[in-house]
Amino acid sequence: MKEFAYRIEDxxxxxxxxxxxxxxxxxxxxxxxxxxxxxxIVRYMIIKQDEN
Known part of the structure; x- marks a missing residue:
């Protein structure tokens, strides 16, 4: 478990x-x-990765 950089929803x-x-x-x-x-799930991010 890691400490968040900032508080998220308490x-x-x-x-x-x-x-x-x-x-x-x-x-x-x-x-x-x-x-x-x-x-x-508090936060998430979907990123499209370019094909190499």
Missing amino acids: MTKGYYVVVTFEADNETVKEFDRLMRINSN
């Missing part, structure tokens, strides 16, 4: 997780929807 500690995956646009939209409705 929380000061949590886990940072990085996930890399390949998916089509509809799957990414569903993943985004699930992240928004899960109360255990």
Whole structure:
């Protein structure tokens, strides 16, 4: 468990997780929807990575 750089919704500690995956646009939209409705997830960010 890591200490957050700043307080988020009265929380000061949590886990940072990085996930890399390949998916089509509809799957990414569903993943985004699930992240928004899960109360255990404080913050998240989805980034499109350029192909090398």
